[in-house]
Structures are given as structure tokens and as C-alpha cells.
Amino acid sequence: MSRHRDQLLTIGLTAAASAALTIFVRNFISGEKKIKHRIAQRYGISDPQFERSMSQLLGPPILPGNKVTPLYNGVEIFPAMLAAIASAERSICFETFVYWSGRVADIFADALAKKAREGVRVNVLLDGVGCNCVNGDAIRRMVDAGVELEVFHLGNFARTNERTHRKLLIIDGHLGFTGGVGIADEWEGDARNENEFRDTQYRVEGPVVAQMQAAFLDNWMRTRAEVLHGEAYFPQLREAGELHCQMFKSSPMEGSESARLMYLLSIAAAEKNIRVGNAYFLPDDLTTQTLLEAVERGVSVEILVPGEWNDSKTVRLAGRQRIGQLLEGGVRVYEYEPTMYHCKNMMIDGLWTSVGSANFDNRSFRINAEANLNVINRDFTATAVQVFRQDLQRAREFTLQDWHDRSPAEKIAGSAATLLRSQL
Incomplete structure (x- = not known):
């Protein structure tokens, strides 16, 4: 009898160990090969070949006839999104990473619940890690009102490290919003102080909205195993403007190198200047090399990142540690001072x-589900550069001397943080 118990115990321990190993491998070891060879410059951004390459290599084609309106900070973003929700007649598709309990989460929950009670089909997809109120009142009010709500990979231990980081709102299949904003009180206001995050969201009209809808449906099918289709979700879309746009998406389940490839191809094609503003800047070796090669061929490279006000101290430590090589190579780095x-x-x-949800780090490049809106247009880019310049005026340059002058404690902590960069 004792021998039989020992056998059962051995079998149980073996099964548990196998399950734990499987979960670890599925979550932390990618089966895909990572792009290691440098991306040669074969054409510039203005060469028609660049647009053709981005259309074919990244999936959905770049489409003409779109209008994209930037919205700056919560003071502009939230009223525009809520007005769009109120205007919905047939469908609302909403996917977000951050949904934190508070006033803003309650306002959005009430707005979505109201439309569901009116008979609009409301589909909401939240991330299991980014949402801190899965069992909260806001979620219950939506569900009770008839909102069809799913939580991405909640309870799926084999996929728990994968997150949907996409920020998408699509109204009646013809109006879309994307960008970096989270549904939380921290995004309210106008970036006037450390309590009001600085962010930009984009209101989108035109044929590319169908690609935004497809990006939402991608994760909805994976989570709910339901196909949303028909006129309510994919109506005929007419041209709304002059912009050539592409809604690019990536995830570990459909090619985790896509986001990284988009950045690498874009940087490799640069001939004059590269301006990157990103909340989490932690480039890998090949991306660092590609940026340095751009500088070597005469390209001006400017990077804007968060400063002291940062919601991820680990990323900041690791990012600061890693940018020494970029600073030595001539890249200019700035830290935003007023807020996150x-x-x-x-x-x-x-x-x-390129704007949207993707950060400049390994988690966005290879682990998260991301969605970026790519636009090829001089006027639109000129406006984006102007805003970037305005943000630089509220930032402090972080020089090579600053990098060398970091305290011993910060250097040690930075070295330790970089050991985690595959998950940051």
C-alpha cells in the first residue's frame, strides 16, 4: 500500500513539474527565431518602394482616403471618445490595456452601459493584467446592462505573460480611436503637473477604420471565439481625407517580430531625421545598431522619454543603463519633466x-498584442513633429556626461534591471 502511494505521489509530482515547465516555456521562451541580421538601407522613406514594402511585409496594405485628428491629453481625448460612444447606433468595439478603478473608469462604464441598454451591441475587451477592477462595480454595471465583456487571458496560465496592449475604440465600424491613453484618472487634465499624464490619442475616419475593426476582432475571436461581422461592424467606408494609412498589428500568435520589423525597416530607411517619443524606451542590440548606423550616415536622431515622473522605475533604470552606447554614437536623448x-x-x-500602443521595448516587440497607426503624409508628420518640439521644450537633455555621472547605486540598479529586459 505504501509503495502504491509512493507511485501515485511520483506520478503526481511528475505531472505537476511537467505542467509548470510547460507554463514557463509557453510564457517566457519564444519558439520563434529573432531577427539578428542588420537591415540594410535599400531605399529611403520618400521612395515609393518604402510604401510598397511596408504594405506587403507588415500585413494590411496602406490605404488612401483617410482623415486622422490628433487629440492631446485627457482634456481633449476623453470628451471626444465619450461623444463618439454616445453617437453609436449599431455597434461599439472597445479594447484597452489600462482600465483602473476611479472616476474615469466609472464614466466610461456608465456610457457603455447606457448604449447597451439602448440596444447597441457593445463589445468590450480588457486585459487581465492592465485592468485592476475585474470584479469591481464598473465592470458589473456594464455586464448587468448587457455589455458583452471579455478579459484577455484571465485564468489562461499557459498565456498569462501575453497581454493585449492595444487601445482601440471603433464606433459603428466607421469611426475609430487609437493611441496610448489608458482609462484611468491619471490621464485626466492637460499634463499640467505630475498628476496628469501627457498622452496623445487619434480620431480616425476613412477606409483604414476597417483595419482597426479587424485588429479588434483578432483578439475578440481569440478570447470569445465569436466572429463579429456584417454591416454593423464592416460598413462600406468612403474616403474621408487625403492621408495614406495602415493599421498595423502584431502579437505572439501571429508573428511576434512584426512590431520590431516595422521599427527596424523605418529606421533603416531614414535619410534625414528620426524623432522617437516613447514612454518605455529599451531598445535591443539590433535596434540600437540600426539607430547608430542611421547617425553614421548623417541622420539626426532625437529620443524623448519620461523623466523623474515615471510609472515604471525598473524600465527607466534599464533604459538609462542601455542608452550609453546611443549617446556615445551621437543620439540625443531628452527626459520629459512635468509629468509621466x-x-x-x-x-x-x-x-x-507611426503612433499607437507599441512601446520601444521587448515586451511590445515580441510579447504583447499591439496596434499602431502608420501614416505617410508630410502635413500630418509636420504637425506631429511640431508637437514633439513643444514637448522637448518641457524636457531636459540627458547627455553622455549625465550618463557617466549617475550615482554608483543607480548604475548597479540599472545593471540589475537590464537582466529583466526580455520581460520589460
Whole structure:
């Protein structure tokens, strides 16, 4: 009898160990090979070949006929999104990472619940890590009102390290919003102090909205196993403006190198200037090399990141530790001072702009589900550069001397933080 118990115990321990190993491998070891070879410059941003390459290599094509309106900080972002929700007649699709309990979360919950009670089909997808109120009143009010709500990978231990970081709101299939904003009180206001995050969201009209809807549906099908289709979700879309746009998406389940490839191809094609504003800047070795090669061929590279006000001290420590090589190579780095800088944007050669949810780190490049709106247009990019310049006026340059002058404690902590960079 004792021998039988020992056998059962051995079997149980073996099964538990196998399950733990499987979960670890699925979450922390990628089966995909990582791009290691440098991306050669074969064309510039203004060359038609660049647009063709981005259309074919990244999935959905770049489409003409779109209008994109930037919205700055919560003072502009939240009223525009809430007005769009109130205007919905047939469908609302809403996907976000951050949904934190508080006044803003309650306002959005009430707005979405109201439309569900009116008969609008409301589909909401929240991330299991980014939402801190899965069992809270705001979520219950939505569900009780008829909102179809799913939580991405909640309870799926084999996928618990994968998150949806996408920020998408699509109204009736013809009006979209994307960018970096989270649904939380921290995003209220106008970036006047440390309690009001600096961020940008984009209101989108035109044919590219169908690509935004498809990006939402991608994760909705994976979570709920339901296909949303028909006129309520994919109506005929007419041209709304002059912008050529692409809603690019990536995730570990459909090619985790796509986000990284988009950045690498864009940087490699730069001929004049690269401007990157990103909340979490932690480039890997190949991306660092690609930026340095851009500087070597005469490209001006400017990076804007959060300063002291930062919601991820680990990323800041690791990022500061890693940028020494960039500073030595001639890249200029600035730290935003008034509050948390949460934008995610890249502008190249006054023509190409990429904005959306993707951070400049391994988690966005290889682990998270991300969605970025890519725009190829001189006027749109000129406006984005102008705003970038305004943000630089509220930032302090972090020089190579500053990097050397970091305290011994920060250098040690930074070295330790970089050991975690595959998960940051």
C-alpha cells in the first residue's frame, strides 16, 4: 500500500513539474527565431518602394482616403471618445490595456452601459493584467446592462505573460480611436503637473477604420471565439481625407517580430531625421545598431522619454543603463519633466509617422498584442513633429556626461534591471 502511494505521489509530482515547465516555456521562451541580421538601407522613406514594402511585409496594405485628428491629453481625448460612444447606433468595439478603478473608469462604464441598454451591441475587451477592477462595480454595471465583456487571458496560465496592449475604440465600424491613453484618472487634465499624464490619442475616419475593426476582432475571436461581422461592424467606408494609412498589428500568435520589423525597416530607411517619443524606451542590440548606423550616415536622431515622473522605475533604470552606447554614437536623448510622458510616436524624414500602443521595448516587440497607426503624409508628420518640439521644450537633455555621472547605486540598479529586459 505504501509503495502504491509512493507511485501515485511520483506520478503526481511528475505531472505537476511537467505542467509548470510547460507554463514557463509557453510564457517566457519564444519558439520563434529573432531577427539578428542588420537591415540594410535599400531605399529611403520618400521612395515609393518604402510604401510598397511596408504594405506587403507588415500585413494590411496602406490605404488612401483617410482623415486622422490628433487629440492631446485627457482634456481633449476623453470628451471626444465619450461623444463618439454616445453617437453609436449599431455597434461599439472597445479594447484597452489600462482600465483602473476611479472616476474615469466609472464614466466610461456608465456610457457603455447606457448604449447597451439602448440596444447597441457593445463589445468590450480588457486585459487581465492592465485592468485592476475585474470584479469591481464598473465592470458589473456594464455586464448587468448587457455589455458583452471579455478579459484577455484571465485564468489562461499557459498565456498569462501575453497581454493585449492595444487601445482601440471603433464606433459603428466607421469611426475609430487609437493611441496610448489608458482609462484611468491619471490621464485626466492637460499634463499640467505630475498628476496628469501627457498622452496623445487619434480620431480616425476613412477606409483604414476597417483595419482597426479587424485588429479588434483578432483578439475578440481569440478570447470569445465569436466572429463579429456584417454591416454593423464592416460598413462600406468612403474616403474621408487625403492621408495614406495602415493599421498595423502584431502579437505572439501571429508573428511576434512584426512590431520590431516595422521599427527596424523605418529606421533603416531614414535619410534625414528620426524623432522617437516613447514612454518605455529599451531598445535591443539590433535596434540600437540600426539607430547608430542611421547617425553614421548623417541622420539626426532625437529620443524623448519620461523623466523623474515615471510609472515604471525598473524600465527607466534599464533604459538609462542601455542608452550609453546611443549617446556615445551621437543620439540625443531628452527626459520629459512635468509629468509621466506616455506617448508612443515615431516621425521620420518629415513624411512617415507611426503612433499607437507599441512601446520601444521587448515586451511590445515580441510579447504583447499591439496596434499602431502608420501614416505617410508630410502635413500630418509636420504637425506631429511640431508637437514633439513643444514637448522637448518641457524636457531636459540627458547627455553622455549625465550618463557617466549617475550615482554608483543607480548604475548597479540599472545593471540589475537590464537582466529583466526580455520581460520589460
